[in-house]
Amino acid sequence: MALPKLRWRDPVFWSTALRLALPVAIQNLLISSFALVDTLMVGQLGDVPLSAIGMATQWAWFLNICQFGFCSGATLFYAQYWGVRDVKGIHRVFGIAMTAVAVISLAFTAVCCFAPQWAISLFNRTPAVVEQGAAYLRIAGWSFLAQMAVSMIGALLRSTGRVKLPMFTACLTTAINLVLDYGLIFGKLGFPALGIAGAAWATAISAWAGLVFLVAVSAVQKNILIGPIREFFDFRLASLAAYFKKANPVVVNEVAWGLGTVVLNLIYSNLGYEYYAAVTIVRTFENLAFALLIGLCSACAIMVGNSVGAGDIEQGVAQSRRFVVMEPALAICLGGVLIAARRPLIHLFNTGGALSEVTYASAVIILILYSGHMITRNIPYITIVGIYRAGGDTATGVKYDMGCLWLLSIPVTFLSAYVFKLPFPVVYALMLMSEDYVKTWLCIRHFKSWRWLMPVTEEGRTALADWKAAHNIV
Numbered sequence: 001m002a003l004p005k006l007r008w009r010d011p012v013f014w015s016t017a018l019r020l021a022l023p024v025a026i027q028n029l030l031i032s033s034f035a036l037v038d039t040l041m042v043g044q045l046g047d048v049p050l051s052a053i054g055m056a057t058q059w060a061w062f063l064n065i066c067q068f069g070f071c072s073g074a075t076l077f078y079a080q081y082w083g084v085r086d087v088k089g090i091h092r093v094f095g096i097a098m099t100a101v102a103v104i105s106l107a108f109t110a111v112c113c114f115a116p117q118w119a120i121s122l123f124n125r126t127p128a129v130v131e132q133g134a135a136y137l138r139i140a141g142w143s144f145l146a147q148m149a150v151s152m153i154g155a156l157l158r159s160t161g162r163v164k165l166p167m168f169t170a171c172l173t174t175a176i177n178l179v180l181d182y183g184l185i186f187g188k189l190g191f192p193a194l195g196i197a198g199a200a201w202a203t204a205i206s207a208w209a210g211l212v213f214l215v216a217v218s219a220v221q222k223n224i225l226i227g228p229i230r231e232f233f234d235f236r237l238a239s240l241a242a243y244f245k246k247a248n249p250v251v252v253n254e255v256a257w258g259l260g261t262v263v264l265n266l267i268y269s270n271l272g273y274e275y276y277a278a279v280t281i282v283r284t285f286e287n288l289a290f291a292l293l294i295g296l297c298s299a300c301a302i303m304v305g306n307s308v309g310a311g312d313i314e315q316g317v318a319q320s321r322r323f324v325v326m327e328p329a330l331a332i333c334l335g336g337v338l339i340a341a342r343r344p345l346i347h348l349f350n351t352g353g354a355l356s357e358v359t360y361a362s363a364v365i366i367l368i369l370y371s372g373h374m375i376t377r378n379i380p381y382i383t384i385v386g387i388y389r390a391g392g393d394t395a396t397g398v399k400y401d402m403g404c405l406w407l408l409s410i411p412v413t414f415l416s417a418y419v420f421k422l423p424f425p426v427v428y429a430l431m432l433m434s435e436d437y438v439k440t441w442l443c444i445r446h447f448k449s450w451r452w453l454m455p456v457t458e459e460g461r462t463a464l465a466d467w468k469a470a471h472n473i474v
Helices: 011-043 047-083 087-114 116-121 127-159 164-186 196-221 237-269 273-310 313-340 342-350 357-372 374-391 396-419 424-449 458-470
Strands: none
Touching: 011 047, 011 127, 011 164, 011 196, 011 273, 011 313, 011 342, 047 087, 047 116, 047 127, 047 196, 047 237, 047 273, 047 374, 047 458, 087 116, 087 127, 087 237, 116 127, 127 164, 127 196, 127 273, 164 196, 237 273, 237 396, 237 424, 273 313, 273 342, 273 357, 273 374, 273 458, 313 342, 313 357, 313 374, 313 458, 342 357, 357 374, 357 424, 374 396, 374 424, 396 424
């Protein structure tokens, strides 16, 4: 029996999707603007500081990737447990995931605060770049635990329908960062002029202020974050085994993908700091555009996870079919906007003529390349992160991400850069093509197989068997 024809006129779907997606999109836009403010203001200091901060923030980015792995594994349980209102189960999973993330955050803080020169020299050995990057990292490293805690709590709240508080927290954090950046980088508003170190202080202070606000408001609201301490640290062997069985593939996936991206950044940075400065500029706009796509993907994961966990497989499948069309469509629109506005956007970083001609020209070209590939970048994203994991399949993404990145993209990028010595824009284009095209095909094929439906609740497992029998799906 074929699946029913997909209905797009579904007021409940659209109202729920918008209610969940918009606050998350706004929150991520604010978080991305947090980085944009740093990059824009530091960019006024020249190519070297801009390149240095780009390399320094790779450590925070990689930590966030590790956190996202544990968080994604937990979100699967949050969404499906919330479908049957298992609050104790949600608290237990949050405690396990938050403990793991806290340990990793403190390890990153130790490396970045006490060996910052080594951390920067992995990317580039230019003395001025290492010196300025280390000055930033030595201070900003103290913000890691707060940033990761805010992300973990935000995911917990969003998965249970509380999407506004994380958004308001991002508003506060961005506002504080903006004011402190302006004051501490340039010596305005009565603050000393600290240059790149001022950006680091702004990051650290605003991150901890955001965490204090988030916890304080949660205590007043008595939301899902608040409960008996013993529920959060009830680390039974069965609970640990269940969590890590689902979370480990996601963690391996995200860490392996993150390490691969770091390797690609090492290739870029060793081709010249001007090229890495161009990548840093483009990445800020990439993150801003991606914020809207994250909102849609987050809504997808929550809605599909809730439906599958509650045993409404038919609804979960219908929701996934809608989102797998909506995400690429939005990506095409955003890519078109970035291409049309490429020169004014890049010029934001060059208002004082601080960028070299190489950096400016490279940034324009690779922004066009990235924007043109947004559809093939985001089909794998919505399927792996928004659909497969929400349905309970955390293993497939590992195979696709690791295979396409480590067996295709990294070797192709390395060979094109160091063996064939191709121009940097060609190297960047080959990186995108070699990873995304094959992975997009694999992801679409797996989505249409429905083998990603793997509920973790008893209600979901029972309903899945009935759904497969009704539609003659093996």
